[in-house]
Amino acid sequence: MTSSPTTAPQVNLVFQAAGGDTSITVTSAPPALQTDSAAVSTTLSQRQFQDLPNQNRNFSTFALLTPGVQRASFNIQATENPQGTKALEVNGTNYGSLGYLLDGTDNR
Structure with missing residues (x-):
């Protein structure tokens, strides 16, 4: 094979079966990720x-x-957060779009 800087080399490959019996069995378990919802709880x-x-x-x-929850990359001012609630991010969402239930009451 020869190559020059002005032309792209072309290589044609031919594959042939080597004979014998080969079988491949693929099995899988149910997916570990829940793909039908982005909810985290x-x-x-x-x-x-x-x-x-x-x-x-x-x-x-x-x-x-x-899993997927981390502290936010910013701090909330103490005057705006007298309870000291942690600013959290879940799977990359911003702090203001999160909600939680405490004793059945939504915090939003």
Whole structure:
């Protein structure tokens, strides 16, 4: 094969079966991801609330136990957040678009 800077090389390959019996079996388990909904939720038991350490007894820190949840990349001013609620992001969504239920009451 020869190549020059002004032309693209062309290579034609031919594959032939090598003989013998070969079988391939593909099996799969159900997908680990739930693809029909982007909802993320976790339910913690009363026992978990009692047993897990929690500085300042702020329930919003428990949200960090949910996969995909992290602290937001900014801080909320103390004057705008007297309860000290953590600014959280879930799977990249912004803080203002999140909601949670506490004892059946929506925080929004």
